[in-house]
Amino acid sequence: MMSQKRLFLLDAYALIFRGYYALIKNPRVNSKGQDTSAIMGFVNSLFDVIKRERPDHLAVAFDKEGSKDRLEIFPDYKANRDETPEAIRIAVPIIQDILKAMHIPIIEQAGVEADDLIGTIAKQAEKQGYKTYMVTPDKDYAQLVSDNIFMYRPARMGNGIEIWGIPEVQKRFEVERPEQVIDYLGMMGDAVDNIPGLPGVGDKTAKKFIAAYGSMEGLLENTDKLKGKMKEKVEANAELGLLSKKLATIMIDCDVTFSEDDYVLSEPDSKKVQEIFEELEFRRLKDQFIKIFSKEEDSVQNSGSSTSKKSTTQAGAGQFSLFGENIENGAETDTFSNRKTIANTNHFYQSIAPGMAMKLFVQNLLKQEHVCFDTETTGLDALTAELVGIAFSWEIGKGYYIPFPENKEDAQEFIEILRPFFESDTVVKIGQNLKYDIKVLAKYNVEVKGELFDTMLAHYLINPDMRHNMDVLSETYLNYTPISITELIGKKGKNQLSFRQVPLEKQTEYAVEDADITFQLKEHFAPELNAANTLSLFKDIEIPLLRVLADMEIEGINLDKAFLKSLSQELDNDITSLEQKIYQEAGEEFNIASPKQLGVILFEKMKLVDKPKKTKTGQYSTAEDVLSYLAKDHEIIRNILEFRGLSKLKSTYVDALPNQVNVVSERVHTDYMQTVAATGRLSSNNPNLQNIPIRTERGRQVRKAFIPRNDEYTLLAADYSQIExxxxxxxxxxxxxxxxxxxxxxxxxxxxxxxxxxxxxxxxxxxxxxxxxxxxxxxxxxxxxxxxxxxxxxxxxxxxxxxxxxxxxxxxxxxxxxxxxxxxxxxxxxxxxxxxxxxxxxxxxxxxxxxxxxxxxxxAPIQGSAADIIKIAMINIHKKLKEGNYKTKMLLQVHDELVFDVYKPELDEIKTMIKTEMENAYQLEVPLDVDLGLGNNWLEAH
Structure with missing residues (x-):
């Protein structure tokens, strides 16, 4: 018996918009500066359908010039919609070029919407014996569902699909028949499409009306059974309700014909498709395209099925089969079975037992050219966290996990066994945010030597405006959603577990997956660094700087807590004095920190401006820019701005800094971020030392709290003069x-x-x-x-x-x-x-x-060049300090300034070296000039 033929109809714009907005926080931008998020999102959806379903017939429908019929009866139809983002407008012709090259038919008709085209063709195909799947996230299509017409709804980030047949529609909309969805939509209206609906009728009321009266017409015939205001509203808006139903009805009689032969999924023009993907820099999608349409792929893919992750003992892995626990992750059986998996990647993840197994494992580690490693710890603070385990991977789909004992002496024994690997100069170490791992291992007296490849830094250079955390990178480049740490330890709060409390098999699965993914990302990013001509920047600047920053963060800086306590009291007095002035000028007391109350005082009571600016919520805007503009004319505004500045200074720095002193080192250890500012500048966090105000007297006072380690040291600040x-x-x-x-x-x-x-x-x-x-x-x-x-x-x-x-x-x-x-x-x-x-x-x-x-x-080139130059200086100075075995340490980098804890006997030598290295970091046609300052605190030195 022949199986029923299947037709897949894709709603182009619905999928394009979905793909674009899924990546809105981390857009995919190629080396030409082209935002390719919409194209990538759509192509991923298309490929996912083809890979999963192997459809017999497939076509893609596009809107063109809106709905002529609906606009004729209601000119405001879709009037509320924002203008189509430029990236989408640019993407559509490219998407159509891809479809043409793939020989996939495009259904498009001026003045007709895609849902009407799809509705018409779906009903025609049904009559010809087809089972039709409408590929769209748009719930309006539910009205078309029948025994042989289904909604095929892609879930977010490619995490599987939902298929809506008649039972799913009945349950979702609480209707007897799918066509009643039209009545539901007509009653409720649609803000997106600007369909008015019946005033006062929402989701629950619409479902209640349909249950009672069956349809819009049934409701309007029985308004005598309604009560109160609802009765008045429905009767007064009967025509509006019928109009809304008409607007919500998907047409099934458009001037388009389903042609069985035209819609066959046929052989694509492989060369043309690959050329387009190369132009867009879709390297992974190009590889995926080749796999999908190769004969080998055909032989292993089953219609309607998705790949699941499986554990297989592969060649080369068997030697470890007796050393620990094999992690099997069968299809749809474990805690993580709902996660989408890397296409066609079986995996072998194994924990390594202590003793001879670990020693043999290290011997094998040392034979590798490239190894990805990932530390698992008890917390996010590298300086206080303890090792729970370390994962390793050097081949796609394979990896190993060494769980660490809680006892510190026993843990150090494990480290000694692994030390030859970490201190090997010949094995390239791969990781995601390696600075963290380096700092963790430094606590165990291990220096990570040899060449490094940090996937976070690599991606930062490839696409600086995107986010760089591993989950985002995996979803974007590998089409894979990793296990979330919250699945293992829970969300923040008192009930959150430590990673030590997680069962070993789940520790192994999670940790090795991270190492495996990071290894795969390295394989993806290495050629992209070359393509973007940023490989030398990666190897010569960002990677060496990673080690410099790790040492600076481990070192930390001394803090005068007693001074900050006295400064806090002074600020309290200043803030109280300002409050009294503001109350006197306003003529009453109010909450100065409340934008709502402040707005009423300034713009209603005092009427400082004729037409005050308002926020989206209708409140008066008291934003910084608004008040700054008024400050020169009104003393109360100047006092309010000063009040805000002092309050923020006190809470953010003066009171917060003492709480950020490390209990062991008794110093403050900021974290430097290499991958935040798109210009290349560093940023600092916990605490942010780069945003300490310098323009105000009180702001400058905060720098006074940063002091040398002891009397044998002095602080030295070296500042590039007017470098930009x-x-x-x-x-x-x-x-x-x-x-x-x-x-x-x-x-x-x-x-x-x-x-x-x-x-x-x-x-x-x-x-x-x-x-x-x-x-x-x-x-x-x-x-x-x-x-x-x-x-x-x-x-x-x-x-x-x-x-x-x-x-x-x-x-x-x-x-x-x-x-x-x-x-x-x-x-x-x-x-x-x-x-x-x-x-x-x-x-x-x-x-x-x-x-x-x-x-x-x-x-950007000016700021970025200044950032590059100071990074070179930091690398060279750090190298000289190490080679000379100096006691002097580099502590801070703040924009164009470096701060050092200088051992006084080394002062003259250090001053000369720092000035020389900074002024000669990069040769410009203009000489670089560096100002040096010394002091018993940062303010004096600056």
Missing amino acids: LRIIAALSKEETMIQAFKNGEDIHASTAARVFNVPIEEVSREQRGNAKTVNFGIIYGVSAFGLSNQTSLTRSESKDLIDTYYKTYPKLRNYISEQVDFAREHGYVQTVLGRRRYLKDINSANAVVRGAAERNAVN
Whole structure:
């Protein structure tokens, strides 16, 4: 008996939007700066259907110019919809090119929506004996479901599918027949499509009405049975209800014909598809395409089934079969059976028992060229966490786990057995966020030697604007959702388990999976680093810096807790004094920290402005930018801003810092993040030492709390002088500015002399200040409006000053234009070392969005080059400190400044070395200049 033929109809835009928004927080951007999220999302959905189902027939339906019929009867149909994102508009023609190359029919008709096309074809195919699957997340299609027509709903991030037949529709909508979904939608309305519905009728009421009256018409015929306001509303809006039902009805009589021969899933133009994927830089999808449409794939795939992870003892793994526990993860049987798995990857995950097994395992480790390892610990703080186990993988689908004993002496014995691996110079160590693992192992007196490959850092260079955690990378590049740690230990709170409490088989499954995935990501990212020309940046800057930062974080910095306690009391007094001033000016007491109460006082009672700005919720906006604009005219605003600043300073730093002192080292240990700022700058966390205010007196006082380790040491701060201006002068080849730096002139006074046409010695303080604002503002694309807000100049004076500035420095203006042009053509800009900043909005039709990208096109190479240069200096200084076996330690990096704990007998030698290394980190046409300062605290040194 022949099986029933199956037709799959894909709702293109529904899947495109779904793919785009699934990646909205971490968009997929290629080396040309092109946002390919929508294309990738759709192609993943398409491939998933083909891989799972091997359909006989398949087609894709697109909307074109909206629904002519619905707009004729209701001009506001879909009027509320936001404009289609530019990335999607650009994606659609490319998606259609892919479909054409794959010989997949495109169903499209001007003035007809995709759901109407799909509805018509599904009903026609049903009459011809087909079983039809409508591939869409859109619930409206439920009205079309029948014995042979189904909804095929992809779940989020590719985690399986839902198939809705008649029973599923009946349960979901509480209807007897699927066609009653039309009545449900008509009664409820649809805010997305701007279908009005019946006022006051929501989900529950619509289901109640359908249960009682069967349909919209049945309801309207029985309004005498309704009561009160509901009766009035339904009767008054009867026509609106019938109109809504008509708008919600998917048409099944469009001018389109199902042609069996045209919809056959046939042989694609493989070369053309691969060319498109190469252009888009879809390397993994290209590989997947080849696998799906190869004969080998055909022989192993079963119609309608999905791959499940299985444990198999493969060649080369059997030698460990007696050393520990094999982890079997059979299809749909274990705790994690609902997770989607890596296509066609069987796995062998095994725990290694202590004794001879571990020693033999290490011998095998040392024979490998590349090994991924991943530590499992009791917590997230590397300096206090203890090892629970270490996972290893060096082959896709295989890995091993060594559980560690809780006793510290026994754990150290395990480390000694593994020490030859970690300290081997010949084995490349792979990991995700290796800095953490290096810091954990340092507690056990182990130095991780040899070449490193950090997948988090690699991806940061490949796609800096995306998130870089392993789960996101796995889902994006391997189409695989790993086990969540919360599945094992629970969510945060008192009931959360320690990883030690997790059963060994689950520890093994989780830990080795991480190592396996990370190994696979390394295989994926290594060629991408080459393709983006960032391999040298990875190997020569980011990886060496990883070790430098680990040492700095382990070292930490001393904190004067007694000083912070006294400063906290002073701030309390200042804040109380400001409160009283604000109450006096307002004429009443209120909660100054409440935006709602503050807004009422400022804009209703005091009426400081005629038309105050409001938030989306209708409250008066008291945001920083709003108040800053009003500050120069109103003392109460100045006091409020100072109150906010002091309150934040007290809570964020003065009171918080003592609680962040490590109980063992009695020092503060910040974490430096290499993968947060897209420009290449480092950021710090726990505590964030880079955001300590420096412009205010009280803010500067916080730096006073950072002190040397003891009386034998002093703090030294080394700061690049005006490095960003020096870089822009060098990159733009602006001779006038270059010469000023070479002559050692005050660059702001030099600029002022030229733009105001006065001798340099006659430049006033105000003129120098305005020139300084323009000098730095140019990097950030300052406008006349922005300049007038930052200075005492009017807007017209600001415009004249900017125009004169560009006439004085014409090459600077040319450089800015060239950077924007380069970005428009290539989709990215780059630093002096080739670090790329992708600008997906550089050609946006939206002027505001495009303007922001244009400013980044100028700013990113300057900021990024400064970041690259200080990183080189840090690497070189760290190397010299180690080679010279100095007691002096590098402690902090804050933007363009480095802070050192200098052993006083080494001071003269260290000062010379630091200044030399920083000023010669990178050769520009403009000399780099470094200011050194010494002190008994950071403030004095700075």
